[in-house]
Amino acid sequence: MITITINGEEHQFDGDPEMPLLWYVRDVLGLTGSKYGCGSGLCGACTMHMDGKSVRSCVVPVQAADGLSVVTIEGLDPDGNHPAQKAWRDYNVPQCGFCQAGQIMQAASLLAQNSEPTDEEITVHMTGNICRCGCYQRIQAAVKAAAVEQASKGA
DSSP states (O other): OEEEEETTEEEEEOSOTTSBHHHIIIIISOOOSSOOSSSSSSSOTTEEEETTEEEETTSSBGGGGTTOEEEOHHHHOTTSOSHHHHHHHHTTOOSSOTTHHHHHHHHHHHHHHOSSOOHHHHHHHHTTSOOTTOOHHHHHHHHHHHHHHHHHTTO
16 A cells, blocks of 8 residues: 655555556546646656655656655645745746646745755756746746745745
């Protein structure tokens, strides 16, 4: 039996331990914010946090999360008010929106590690998340704004 805490709630899974974490979260738990993009861990649409680190959930088997804490976009902030989520709204970042949950999760992991990232650090950290619409300038601006808001709250 695999035990995973997802968004603060413990879940038991006795299915295929090789099932991708993304499928478990989307198909079994019904949390559909994280998206399937490439299935190879290359685009970042499926980004979640596992014990505080960004992971590409399409290539992480459920068994790798056994005993760990997973946070999806739905669990980042119950009201959608994490500094990154607010900045995404304030800066009108999404165009099509498909990649944005993964982008926000990647940005949140950066801000958890580095409260004052430079432009270069933002670029490097966000590089694995692809935006087909090319919203990179707005993403960069939103990450910087989220860092400023987070710092002002002392988070």
